[in-house]
Amino acid sequence: MNSPILVTGASQRVGLALALELAQAGHTVVSASRSAQPGAAHPNIVQFQADLCQAADRQALIDYLHSHYDGLRAIIHNASLWLDDGLDNLETMFRLHVEAPYHLNLALGDLLAREEKADIIHICDETSSRGSKSHIGYAATKAALQNMVLSFAEKYAPKVRVNGILPGLLILKEGGDETYRQQTLKKALLEFEPGAGPLIETVKYLLASQYSTGSQVVINGGRHLKNRMT
């Protein structure tokens, strides 16, 4: 049974690269994002347009998966918005980073449980364990996403494994200035912009792993060791 992998937020950048990599490896991928995904044109990728901040759109995705598939190999919660602080932005990020994964995990648990092995992967952020003075709401909602790894890992064991990936820098925003770029690169011991690769490698590891659940995999270039007050 070639049960699909649901990847949320696969219309661009990291999510798109991940969806294409999984599709090229032979997986069926259901890719859910708000916008059309011209870059995700692949015979193994089914594009589903949904605003995951909206419960009705999430329910339509849930209904689609139940009516078209007998199982679900994995859910990768990648959809995200890196928004500045403010009450409206906090609510939006809560809906996307917390409410959507919570709703989808609960509603799709039955499809996951039909698999010999299934996985849920939450794409968090290394700031979720250390905070961020410039993105308080983003870090807080990603921390909630990280916390849910623990709860769902316990709830769905042993057939469904639930793990978190905590990236540092992956891909800088397009159009940033060189000063910001250099400042950002110097925050880690490994001073380069890695791209989607580290996240894709980690997803592949977790999908193949037989003994990982409730784990948090940090991929941050050693940022936590830079400029320590030693």
Ligand SMILES: NC(=O)C1=CN([C@@H]2O[C@H](COP(=O)(O)OP(=O)(O)OC[C@H]3O[C@@H](n4cnc5c(N)ncnc54)[C@H](OP(=O)(O)O)[C@@H]3O)[C@@H](O)[C@H]2O)C=CC1
């Ligand atoms: N880039 C980096 O350096 C880092 C990234 N991360 C995390 O890695 C993941 C990928 O990062 P990156 O590729 O940069 O993310 P982007 O911000 O570039 O893309 C996020 C994706 O989420 C989708 N999305 C946004 N809002 C919604 C919504 N309401 N409903 C459905 N989909 C939505 C977007 O598609 P659309 O707009 O079409 O809906 C897009 O495909 C994210 O979870 C991010 O937080 C963590 C640390 C560093």
Ligand SMILES: Nc1nc2c(c(=O)[nH]1)N=C([C@H](O)[C@@H](O)CO)CN2
């Ligand atoms: N959804 C997103 N989350 C994050 C992004 C992004 O572009 N979209 N970017 C970052 C930064 O690269 C940060 O890691 C370094 O400045 C963090 N999260």
